[in-house]
Amino acid sequence: MQLSHDSKLKDVVLNHPATAVVLEKAGLDYCCGGKQTLGEACMQAGMPPEELLARLQEAAGADSPEKQNWAAAPLGALASYIVEKHHGYVREALPRITAHLEKVAEKHGERHPELFKIRQDFDLVSREMTQHMQKEEMILFPFIQQMSDAVESGAGLYAPFFGSVQQPVAMMMQEHDTAGGLVNEMNSLSGGYVAPADGCTTYELVYRELAEFDHDLRTHVHLENNILFPRAVELEQKLTYR
Numbered sequence: 005m006q007l008s009h010d011s012k013l014k015d016v017v018l019n020h021p022a023t024a025v026v027l028e029k030a031g032l033d034y035c036c037g038g039k040q041t042l043g044e045a046c047m048q049a050g051m052p053p054e055e056l057l058a059r060l061q062e063a064a065g066a067d068s069p070e071k072q073n074w075a076a077a078p079l080g081a082l083a084s085y086i087v088e089k090h091h092g093y094v095r096e097a098l099p100r101i102t103a104h105l106e107k108v109a110e111k112h113g114e115r116h117p118e119l120f121k122i123r124q125d126f127d128l129v130s131r132e133m134t135q136h137m138q139k140e141e142m143i144l145f146p147f148i149q150q151m152s153d154a155v156e157s158g159a160g161l162y163a164p165f166f167g168s169v170q171q172p173v174a175m176m177m178q179e180h181d182t183a184g185g186l187v188n189e190m191n192s193l194s195g196g197y198v199a200p201a202d203g204c205t206t207y208e209l210v211y212r213e214l215a216e217f218d219h220d221l222r223t224h225v226h227l228e229n230n231i232l233f234p235r236a237v238e239l240e241q242k243l244t245y246r
């Protein structure tokens with residue numbers, strides 16, 4: 005969707021969930037006042053539309069998938085890409101989705117009790133992923149970079165405290181299964197993230213956000229399980245630890 009002065013606030017958020025935060029920060033109501041266009045809302049709020057449009061485009065652009073062949077790229081570059089693109093997205097999305105789920109569960113939970121379970125699952129996945137990404141960023145990914153540097157320079161490498169890279173890799177893959185299981189459950193509880201006819205814009209928004217989160221997690225896990233991790237295990241075979 006192309007963003008312009010004539011875009012309705014509601015459509016902006018529904019097509020590009022990452023823009024919700026920008027509108028919230030600007031104090032523009034995309035929920036009950038969502039039928040307003042960007043131009044109208046800016047005029048009312050007394051802010052220049054160009055500036056807001058630029059910020060919205062930046063946020064919307066961040067969720068368009070980048071195509072790159074990672075099977076041959078340097079491993080350090082792939083790890084950095086995952087951290088910047090996927091860990092960055094997860095960190096940005098967790099508080100945003102949590103707040104929206106809270107609001108929707110409170111307002112519609114009585115009529116749609118599955119919202120309480122979805123909120124609980126999301127809370128779990130949120131805690132799991134926060135710790136999981138920290139482990140990757142502090143232990144596994146820096147070690148992959150070290151292996152990569154050692155192979156390139158021909159210099160030796162001290163054996164890591166975890167023995168072999170296969171250890172943290174197996175652990176991370178197990179954690180991916182846990183997070184994936186929770187996401188699958190949210191997916192089926194929400195009937196594939198389809199909001200009911202009696203839901204408000206935030207209800208529909210949070211389901212789109214969850215669908216986006218679901219999609220991002222699958223891409224993220226695919227890059228790690230199917231490309232980064234097997235290549236790291238293969239790279240280790242070329243090394244002799246000191």
Ligand SMILES: [Fe+2]
Pocket residue numbers: 086090091137140224228
């Ligand atoms: Fe990750």
Ligand SMILES: [Fe+2]
Pocket residue numbers: 136140176180225228
């Ligand atoms: Fe991971």
